[in-house]
């Protein structure tokens with residue numbers, strides 16, 4: 636079993652090894668019907684096929700950092716993905732392509748690429764979970780997302796019963812989305828990333844990161860500096876897992892940032908006129924992205940806002956909902972999420988959508 640993935644020992648969840656709360660960063664989730672562990676790509680395919688032969692539903696779980704699992708748990712087979720490692724599969728003077736096993740802990744991979752002078756993942760430092768889950772929601776932070784470096788995904792196609800290679804162009808990458816999200820069809824076995832041989836980061840795109848590094852947006856910085864600064868910024872927001880810090884017992888951002896058509900955006904601005912200029916970013920197709928954290932805060936749900944059973948908004952970041960006692964139920968967390976979503980809708984007329992995958996629960 637990996638030493639990186641959470642098997643929390645704190646909190647009041649039951650000690651039954653099949654209780655999924657042990658395997659999620661929220662420390663939430665009822666029992667698995669059956670729990671299997673896959674330590675290689677072959678084993679992963681085999682475990683999924685065996686579950687299908689038993690006519691059982693399958694839930695793939697790696698770091699458990701982007702799932703909310705209901706209190707009833709998952710009655711089928713849960714496969715814990717614990718394959719490890721990466722290797723260089725192609726290289727030239729300027730680039731190196733690494734093939735990474737699905738269960739490889741993401742931040743270990745980022746650390747290894749930074750150490751080797753391979754640029755492209757450094758701003759994604761400190762994100763929990765596995766490499767194989769990064770294509771699922773096109774993981775991104777601080778101006779970088781994996782869609783920029785992924786060249787292909789090897790997956791088991793459950794519909795066809797075959798292992799296939801999916802080129803990046805066919806992955807349907809979008810903001811926090813891809814063909815893999817909300818789909819039971821694909822089991823990601825490994826992911827190929829093409830990285831640039833360079834001691835420097837790509838151009839820093841995120842203003843907050845540039846400020847913290849003391850450079851201008853568009854400048855490049857040593858890879859190690861980018862990584863250390865991103866990790867420091869993230870830690871200050873409770874966005875790096877820390878068993879001692881209940882502000883990190885979350886799924887990171889609970890809601891995605893809403894993207895509005897221009898007309899809806901202008902309506903929203905009128906509605907929010909009393910609150911000054913809301914933060915926004917222009918997006919392709921004349922759309923505008925808003926800050927979900929700003930909306931939540933201005934709708935009256937500030938840091939530390941507490942719901943039933945002690946579930947609460949992180950004291951460090953408005954977008955993170957936490958099971959901060961470790962003893963709450965999924966029902967309580969979902970109730971808090973619902974209250975926030977409805978409050979934002981009432982105040983601003985904007986629907987918020989959850990970022991994590993909800994399993995046997997709904998908001």
Ligand SMILES: Cc1cc2nc3c(=O)[nH]c(=O)nc-3n(C[C@H](O)[C@H](O)[C@H](O)COP(=O)(O)OP(=O)(O)OC[C@H]3O[C@@H](n4cnc5c(N)ncnc54)[C@H](O)[C@@H]3O)c2cc1C
Nearest residue numbers: 697698699700701764765767768774775776823886887992
């Ligand atoms: C403190 C914190 C901070 C975070 N910050 C960020 C951030 O900055 N940016 C960001 O994008 N995300 C962030 N996240 C969310 C999360 O870390 C990422 O989405 C991560 O990639 C999830 O990986 P995982 O291995 O934990 O996936 P899991 O939670 O185990 O699984 C998530 C989903 O992917 C599916 N899945 C997992 N592995 C596979 C596979 N091999 N094949 C097919 N399906 C699979 C699961 O079935 C599930 O539907 C954060 C989470 C936390 C707790």
